[in-house]
Amino acid sequence: MVTRKTGYPIYVRILLLIASLLVLLPLTGCQRRLDEGEVREFIDKADNAARKRFAPEICELRGKDFELHLKFQGHEEQFEPTELTMDRKLFCKEAGKFSRLRQYKLERNSIEINLANDGKTARVKSEYVETLPYYEPDIMPATPDDFREFQLVETTDESVVGIESGDIVFLRTDSKSSQSLIAKNSVSLPYD
């Protein structure tokens, strides 16, 4: 067997290898195509991050230009639904507030995945029901348990997911939610 010495010290060769890998890393993202299985796995991961209410994990699954557009019908139907758009920064701040909840349940009722022809993005339509405490507006809860009713929020999400820096992320989500209230003692949710 013939071996050829480069003459460079070992640490230079390691540095060269790391530098080459760093240069080539973004190219792997360009070549990657999504498949339905990994998109489904990604949505499962995102749902689990929401169930844990751990903001950094929820946030890292959103792309740098992520936007959430939300249309929300409150339980008082005499009011028009509210609409708002959040960029990634605001969304992540909201995810931080979400972590204060001590009782939360997220159920996914359906999921539909459509891959784009070029395989770089996918549209995901999913339906959820969330159960969480309802804190009345203008009342500052003294503790996380200071509420009288749970809210059920039924949501249809239509998201675009794609690849950014080699990872699958949400690029955009359009959500339509409707809220109803149920008595606190009619639901038993564990504290976690």
Added chain:
Amino acid sequence: MRALAGPAMLLVMVGGFLVFRLTSKEDAPSRDFTALEFSGADADHTGTCYSLDTILIANRQGDAVRTWTSPRDDVWTLKIENVVGGYSGPVHIFQTYTFEKHDQQVRLTSVDASKGLPTEIAQNIDTLLEGPKAWRSTPIDRCLEPGATGYLFEPRR
């Protein structure tokens, strides 16, 4: 040459890291800008005895998102936004303040805000000054002297 290859590679990596850090850092005004005295709402723009920094810290809302942008030299815009729960659902609220440097002071020159929040400059200046008063914040050096005066300024006893 070979002896230089290692240090050169190290230099490239450190340089790359620094470029990444500098480009990924969010925009914000320098300390020189935020340490300037905030001007009052009167015609003479009398100093308020508080630096912009002090005003902003005293008015800080923990849950709000703050974003600084600079449209031109010596002008900075601060957008403060939040999502609050209303009877009809979550509502996005925001206030955008534009601050401009004038000599050794910084003036509030425009305010934009979501529906229901005041945009009148004088009213916003007076509201912003309630923060440092309530917190008994430290005034700038000039106003630590006995008998110092400033717009709506009440010296400590």
